Amino acid sequence: MENTEVVRATVEAYTTQDRERAERLIADDYTFTSPWDDHIDRDAFFARCFPTADRLAWQRVVELAPVGGDQVFVLYEYELRTGERHRNVELATVRDGRITETQVFFGGAYGDRPPSDTK
Structure with a gap:
């Protein structure tokens, strides 16, 4: 599995609360x-x-891209149940098909339009 696929699968495991899958990744x-x-x-x-x-x-993931070796850049946006929308960035390090480190950088409130495609 490519590093970007590992990160995408981990994001999906989080959003679906599939802890068993997340623990494998x-x-x-x-x-x-x-x-x-x-x-x-x-x-x-x-x-x-x-x-x-x-x-x-x-x-939803907006951008997912490999950067320098084992690292993957992830830009995602989300809406809280309160209606607030935000964008965050993460830098994940993947080794041997598993995430070893995640660094999250919070963004501020983002936009007032619904996404065209939610993931």
Whole structure:
């Protein structure tokens, strides 16, 4: 599986809350960093971050591209059930078919139009 496919599959596992699939795609030594989480490990990610998809009305990947070796750039937008829309960027590192690190960069509120294609 290509690195971009691993990342897309992990995003899909998150949005559908398929934890079993996500656990196969995320490495045991995984590290997750966001403005709210500073280098948390895999267990903390699955406890704190993974279950948050229920707050989404929809989410779609806008751009997914390999960058430099093992890294994949992901731009996605989503709408919360409250109606707020946002865009975020992630930089994922994939090794041997599993994500070893995710760095999330939060964007601000984004647009007021519905997506043409939700994923």
